[in-house]
Amino acid sequence: MKGKKISIDAYNAIYQFLAAIRQPDGTPLVDSKGRVTSHLSGLFYRTVNLLEEGVTPIYVFDGKPPEMKRGELERRRQVKEEAKLKYEKAKERGDVQSQRKYAAASAYLTDEMVRQSKELLKAMGVPHVQAPAEGEAEAAHIHIQGKSWAVGSQDYDSLLFGAERLIRNLTVTGRRKLPNKEVYVEIKPEILELSNMLRELGITREQLIDVALLVGTDYDPEGVRGFGPKRAYSLVKKYGSLEAAARAGELDLSDLGVDLRELRDAFLNPRVEDVEGELNLGEVDRESVLRLLVEEHDFNEERVASALSRMERAMSELKGSSKQSGLDKWF
DNA sequence: CGCACCGA
DNA sequence: TCGGTGCGG
Structure with a gap:
């Protein structure tokens, strides 16, 4: 990496x-x-x-x-x-x-x-x-x-x-x-x-979300009783969606703790913000790090100083390299 | 969890 | 160099 x-x-x-x-x-x-x-x-x-x-x-x-x-x-x-x-x-x-x-x-x-x-x-x-x-x-x-x-x-x-x-x-x-x-x-x-995961499983991200909703997520931790990873995957794979499974009588959507549309939306359209520009390393403020860790919180000065030195060396190498630019997209 | 140190 | 141990704050 x-x-x-x-x-x-x-x-x-x-x-x-x-x-x-x-x-x-x-x-x-x-x-x-x-x-x-x-x-x-x-x-x-x-x-x-x-x-x-x-x-x-x-x-x-x-x-x-x-x-x-x-x-x-x-x-x-x-x-x-x-x-x-x-x-x-x-x-x-x-x-x-x-x-x-x-x-x-x-x-x-x-x-x-x-x-x-x-x-x-x-x-x-x-x-x-x-x-x-x-x-x-x-x-x-x-x-x-x-x-x-x-x-x-x-x-x-x-x-x-x-x-x-x-x-x-x-x-x-x-x-x-x-x-x-x-x-x-x-x-x-x-x-x-x-x-790769989706290809191997033969499902879409939307369907993976459906699987997760059956098993349980932060927004509805219980999921639907009786569904672990295996049954949830089989059901979604077989019917394509939770609605379809419900229509086939294999699932009662009211067993979900929260409205299905709302749960899906939490994953498909989460509240996020764009960040401006690139997220790059800045300068090390040695004084501030020492003040914070050593003076304020009694860290061992030698340990912190030696870690800082390792870090400064590493960062100058990193910033010098061209791999840092925004070209590191996965495609 | 990670560092420093130690003995194998 | 590696794994184990005890301490860090």
């Missing part, structure tokens, strides 16, 4: 840092004032690594969530509250493993953390974009407009939003990951290409 730009769902990435960068008992990294810094550590070091590998990340931040997502966001809030209670209980009985698990599950990103993250990226000269609504949709839009080579996310939504190329597990270290236990597994980056 050298010389490529990847539009990354920032919330998705930062949230994962926040959940994962913790001590075995679930304590996150904090500065001397007790403020959480896990997200800054993850964002900083991973971004430096990506730049060193010649990948330019474009971080896309969420805006106002669509009204339809309200229920799901409320549900997630409740799950987090329960996780918080489970964390307290695990702490009482000194169950360190459960502590970590529930601390990760109850992690939440504050507005302050989002502001800090944007400030850090700005100081690093790394482009970021504010989405009007869903970050995932805007990241896909930037890609579709030819301003990034792919979308980077752990979620599959961008494919439904029409992104041609999705990168999952975008890390440099080829890092290990724990499913639930203390078992670490090798995780490799994964490239998914929409047109």
